[in-house]
Amino acid sequence: MGPRAAAAAAAKIASTYDMVEPMTYLYVSVVKARDLPTMDVTGALDPFVEVKLGNFKGVTKHLEKNPNPVWRQIFAFSSEHLQSNQLEVVVKDKDMIKDDFVGRVLFDMTDVPARVPPDSPLAPQWYRLADRSGEKLRHGEIMLAVWKGTQADEAFPEAWHSDAHSLPLEGLASTRSKVYYSPKLAYLKVVAIAAQDVVPAEKGRALAPTIAKIQLGGQVRRTRPGQPGGSANPVWNEEFMFVAAEPFDEPLVVTVEERVAAGRDEPVGRVIVPVAAPYVPRNDLAKAVDSKWFNLSRALTADEAAAGKKDSKHFSSKIHLRLSLETAYHVLDESTHYASDLQPSAKKLRKGAVGILELGVLSARNLSKANTYCVAKYGAKWVRTRTALNTLAPRWNEQYTWEVFDPCTVLTVAVFDNTYCLGGEAASKPDQRVGKVRVRLSTLEIDRVYTHLYPLMALSPSGLKKTGELHLAVRFTCTAWANMLGMYGRPLLPKMHYTHPISVLQLDYLRFQAMQMVAARLGRAEPPLRREVVEYMLDVDSHMFSLRRSKANFYRVTSLFSGAVAVARWMDGICKWKNPLTTVLVHVLFLILVCYPELILPTVFLYLFMIGAWNYRRRPRKPPHMDTVLSHAELAHPDELDEEFDTFPTSKPGDVVRMRYDRLRSVAGRVQTVVGDLATQGERAQSLLSWRDPRATAIFVMLSLLAAVVLYVTPFQVVAVVAGLYLLRHPRFRSKQPSVPFNFYKRLPAKTDMLL
Template sequence: MSHPIIHHNDEHHHEDFQLKDTHPLLGERWPAMGGVRGNDKLTSTYDLVEQMYYLYVRVVKAKDLPPNPLTGSCDPYVEVKLGNYKGTTRHLEKRPNPEWNQVFAFSKDRVQSSSLEVYVKDKEMVGRDDYMGKVVFDLNEVPTRVPPDSPLAPQWYRLEDPRRVDGLKVRGEIMVAVWIGTQADEAFPEAWHSDAASVHGEGVASVRSKVYVSPKLWYLRVNVIEAQDVQPAMRGRTPEVFVKAQVGNQVLKTRTSLSATLNPKWNEDLLFVVAEPFEEQLVLHVEDHVSSRKDDLLGRVTLPLTMFEKRLDHRPFVHSRWFDLEKFGIPALEGETRRELRFASRIHLRVCLEGAYHVMDESTMYISDTRPTARQLWRPPVGVLEVGMLGAKALLPMKNRDGRGTTDAYCVAKYGQKWVRTRTLVGTFSPSWNEQYTWEVYDPSTVITIGVFDNCHLGGNGNSARDSRIGKVRIRLSTLEADRVYTHSYPLVVLTPSGVKKMGELQLAVRFTCLSVASMLHLYSQPLLPKMHYLHPFTVSQLDSLRYQAMSIVAARLGRTEPPLRKEVVEYMLDVESHLWSMRRSKANFFRVMSLLSGLVGIFSWLGDVCKWKNPATTVLVHILLLILVWYPELILPTVFLYMFFIGLWNYRSRPRHPPHMDTKLSWAEAASPDELDEEFDTFPTSKPQDLVYMRYDRLRSVAGRIQTVVGDMATQGERLGSLLSWRDPRATCLFVVFCLLAAVALYVTPFRVVALVTGLYLLRHPRFRSKLPPVPVNFFRRLPSKIDSML
């Protein structure tokens, strides 16, 4: 196996992937609309972002517009013009009294004009627009609105036409409201923004900021108990029956009944993931396994999910029920009525809905919500998480537009069931979103994930285009100090087939506010997951299947919103491919284990140096400590805990000062070889040539062989330990039993202090009294038998 060239010594290259402190000019604690009611600490504020001022123009409606003298009708629309920026409403056909109710937002930093012009035009079919009238506003007279002030009331304005020499007003009025506000204004998310003036058509909806809520997930547990009077399609044949259950695109089967009978029994659980509101139905097929290529349908029943009860912690028992099967393909006998034929067979089920904890829609390594689905089991929040998405810088071009590279970046954050999406800033490598969002926190041992993407749906590319990933950041809330604002620039790192690549930097301001210290500390004594997870645990294969189905449901439901949160975005945020094989990830996990064992190895190495008198002064001090502890054994535990106390105090100086971030060195991303990366980005199943697959398979066998050897050695040592008293080796067991008897007698008549002292002095004896051969206990242990002798 080839060894990659390691670049860890390139300090400048590695520093490029490090977290950086930033000092943004955050705003004062000014309130935003839509704060959480009932608790002052939960009130949403906008103090984690820089205040950005906008000129808002709300075009509500118009009335009494004159008809066009040529066409006799009026197809009006409004054009709002501020300097070089121009925004238009949709045109309404044959509407002399149109209603638009549309908001335009112009960034005040880019305003280069002292007046705002609002035109009302008529869209003619001949290809030119007829100018009906306009209203001009002096920007110096525009009022400023700061939430929580009520929205500014729109007013009626008479239209004027400067082309009239008499200076009279034209017929018609328009209702408009003009004010200066910030991004905290409730009109901000739905407004047309001047920085996205080049976006038209369906792409306008995809540039707006939105808040999404992922669906509420439930486990559907179907316990298939038995069936009665199952009649095969072929008379005289005893069927081999199994049950196939289907919910949406999820299909599971029971095992075939152990004995061929008309009353088969299974008592087998089938688990599905479903989401509220329940759109699918549970469909059960009872089938006869006739041959390896043929299964006959014997009966079917369709059950709506709303008929099943929900099993909660305080109501764990669920009653079973019998359901009639609708028969298929079974010829009727003489005398059988249609009703008797339809309800001759029954199936016995115990079906319930269990509250899925929201961890199932993501990788268990990055839990963002540990609450049960049932809201009545929720506890009060223990904290508030506020994240200010300030902006990004030094983004790389993600696509070409008009012959040059460009990026249309937006940000997505996911925590619990709440997803947020910032607006898309078009054609800039240093976007400034300055949007702030708030989440309630029910458990600090959770992770928020923030991703940056390139919007590829601005130019009418349709659903075939995919939003490109720029990078993401994960922050574990328990690593944050309470009430402290963290302002850092996080590297946006992605792994490509050509290697690890920095796509830019994401600037965030994060604050975790603790509502109750006592409740927070109490959580550390509670189970991480809800009670039902421990009462009815799942197998590893069930967890993998349920997690995959949950991810698919969440992606499908969020993809049906407007604008949609697309599948590629949801999958990247939920780490869908984290379970797939990767040589790079395997190496990273191996070295993580080695780093943990290095401390233990260091302790044993230090003890070996003490025993071998490498440093006589240290060995003498250890002798003195041994004598004290042996003479006063009651000081052993206090000494250990006091030592750990001082270690904790000593480590406080070097405690982490910033949240964790994507570490390319820890991920082994900088040292991955091109072939390993090519294998990681390969499709599943593989699409590579046969020779390359053979080579990678051999490499995988080599790595798996090493793991197999280590696991086998651990099993061997455990089996040897168990064989001490199993009499598998009669002579070894006899010797050990006699040794145990003698040791018991010796320890009974000898004071514990003497035994501890003699043992310590023996271990610390001088090298001249040591033998280079292994000690007797080690030789005896290595001679013990294990089950490896029975391995093929």
């Protein structure tokens, strides 16, 4: 794409909120006040501001004993709530029984100016306070800014909305829209090589076998014992991977312990290493990293720590470690099937963006919950819409933008019921899931706005329930055509995942740890993105066993063979002359291809082209959504769903667990039979030349030699014609018995008779 085209695309993207319906708001910015008059007999003043518009009002926090308060709060009143022609801003004094009136400012709605982004922000002004009769006070001014705008205004995310006027203060923050970013994660590689001059924890006792315990925050890994009999210089040579999050506040703690008994380890030395340069180097280019010797300080036992002793240095004891931050990997915090980011951790290794993703969260209808908000995740950026209170048909009309680095990624949008906004005991309850939508970017056409209603479904132990519909607008704009097309020929993950692969088990463990870090970091934001929200977005429980998922995946595998089965049935009909005209046409095509073999490959690819062109008119018109039939959610038995939502370890009584175990054995038996049959067919093919059956292998070898001689002296066209005509022979020349090659193959040995 040239510079002009890129500039045009950027200009198009700059027109924000073009995919959603504009919503008008009255914004009131309460900045501060000065020289307020005192109201109490003590001369103190605890001022706060009430912003009233008809039956709706917003209240600032009160500031104790402050005649010159600073609030800096913005209130937004929706056009649906403009029930009065006057806006009233009242300054009051907080009191135990009844709040005292200090002064007010009135605004006529016809005089409020309108502001359209990207206009300059409206400057606040000082207004003299007046009493109830309208007379100006001798003392007291308040700085305000009042204007009309839309949800595209930069004040919108931080504003207190009028529909939340009845909420407690502790719940107001959770109703606002917010943008979050996942922490920057990297893999920390620790190679525990050896230790030197290790002394036992108790003097006068022989050294027991030693291990190295490596801890980074809540991640703990242990090596195997160095030598069975114990040694002052143990050798481990074991490698571990941890997930570290910038700014790397948590240090790496390596403790050498001796295993004095089963389940009892006594610490004998410890080293604490900050996870930052120069202690731990960054390995951006997959180069060899030098190892280092670290001095071990004496690790106190539990009894010594309780007695108040302090660590004393033992510089004779050392540990040999190789530490590095492997930033050439991508830290997976979500399933690779639904990944939204595949870039490496190192900024220097990341490629440029290939496009822009725009999402408009429009509305929803027929929801099962009344206080709902949306969360969307793509890459490291999370967005949360404001909470629409007391409505089953919310209208958010909020638009967000992401950079796209790989089109083969997935946008995830979910709807939740906000319980925290109610405050009190309800705030401690988890936010309820309403439903989820996934949109794969590669299924979207460029520069097209997809505006559709997506069904929301919630699966619970009681069954599948439709919880509403979510109205979204999605647009994918490409800014680098050549780079985007080139992505289809590149590996999905960074090169390090293939040159130095991480085992599947370790990758699952690291993914779980990354999820926990992301959930903990976003849970500390204000307002917090709660743990249950993050875990639902990242599919934290996707690895847990589910009989429903197992059935769905099994039938997905079997459906893959439906195409081959259809071709086999068609070919069987051709060979049995069920449709003589079609069989004759196949004979003609077959003879043409045999006589002109150079047309075989062009014919195959032309046929593929024609199939693709024919299917173009039946292409999907909108992105796919959750398929309940494919997921086997509609036909799932209630007990299967109850098992899926059971805790781990299980919390069910023994008889229920026994019944489910027996059912699992029954289903697993059928699965293992199918897998065993597939393995048997492959092993029979291997046994053709393995001399497991000497007579069968001898027959096959001699037939192979004979076939080689015949094929050498016979033209290829003759062999192809004879084989083809034999395959397409008329049914009167066919026998009801299985063919000789089929019988020969079925008699070949497999490894089934070697199983216990």
